[in-house]
């Protein structure tokens with residue numbers, strides 16, 4: 291009898307234990323973890339919420355899944371809850387030249403070619419100098435600067451010769467730097483006329499030159515310098531331009547003022563952007579504008595109006611003209627027209643990485659009397675650098 295009672299107790303114990311264990315396992319598989327105490331939260335790895343999708347047919351693990359099997363429903367990968375993208379830290383402007391300089395050397399520059407050919411000849415006769423001058427002209431240096439450089443080198447190398455290539459190179463470098471003019475003030479004017487106002491930079495240029503990209507890249511340069519920025523999408527002609535600009539801004543935590551209406555008045559968007567900048571105590575407002583060249587009067591009217599309307603709020607401190615270096619003489623024609631309709635205070639030369647004609651730096655500065663302040667040397671987000679005469683010449687000479 292005792293033995294029967296003993297066996298009954300053991301069997302009963304086993305049944306109770308199994309039931310408890312089963313409940314425990316069920317609970318944990320549903321991820322139902324509860325904090326043990328209120329101030330000691332249990333950290334649970336974020337559970338992926340499966341949206342109300344019809345339950346997929348389970349796939350037998352042993353059977354290889356082939357794309358041709360019509361019965362197989364592959365469980366879609368469920369993305370984790372979208373996270374706010376982390377803000378990017380743009381590269382500091384000072385370190386950019388060192389990285390981008392090599393791209394100038396790699397662009398089969400006509401200027402660089404002319405210089406290295408000059409250094410490789412045995413004798414500097416009249417034919418060599420004529421060829422040299424012609425190649426300089428094809429590099430978009432402009433006739434005046436090409437003749438000047440040829441004459442300067444001719445007189446100096448006539449004395450020293452090129453027997454010492456190092457010395458000849460020194461002379462070349464010095465003359466080129468003189469031509470590019472290291473004395474020009476290339477800093478952006480970001481000092482507001484009235485204290486407390488934001489500095490206002492208007493960016494103008496023909497569409498396709500890289501204007502919107504430049505505004506986005508410039509915002510990164512300013513953010514890297516610790517400045518606060520607001521973007522104004524006043525290029526309301528192309529609807530996607532505002533979207534493109536806002537994407538640039540979002541990546542570095544910069545707000546973009548834009549219109550919800552396609553083809554809205556650019557002057558009003560520009561005004562709103564500057565008003566927002568002023569209200570928020572922002573350092574710089576960058577205004578992207580449209581640059582359709584229907585007629586000069588149309589362009590003048592539009593840009594003139596944008597500037598006038600902005601200045602009801604705060605004076606424009608800098609007008610940057612964006613030029614595509616690969617368009618050569620065409621770019622020069624655009625530059626002349628823009629310089630007639632607005633007071634350009636600085637040039638941004640884009641796509642210098644793809645241009646065989648770096649000489650345009652010199653020509654555009656000479657003709658417009660305005661310094662090249664920034665250069666675009668690639669499609670990367672930080673491929674815009676403050677221009678520097680010595681760095682540019684070193685790049686051209688492949689140093």
Ligand SMILES: Nc1nc2c(ncn2[C@@H]2O[C@H](COP(=O)(O)OP(=O)(O)OP(=O)(O)O)[C@@H](O)[C@H]2O)c(=O)[nH]1
Pocket residue numbers: 496497498499500501502503504525528531580581640641642643644665666667668669673
């Ligand atoms: N290689 C190279 N490409 C560049 C550079 N700057 C801009 N681009 C490219 O040029 C193309 C045109 O740039 P956008 O900024 O859209 O030109 P946009 O002038 O603003 O044109 P709209 O938006 O129509 O006004 C893009 O593919 C850019 O990536 C540069 O310095 N080097």
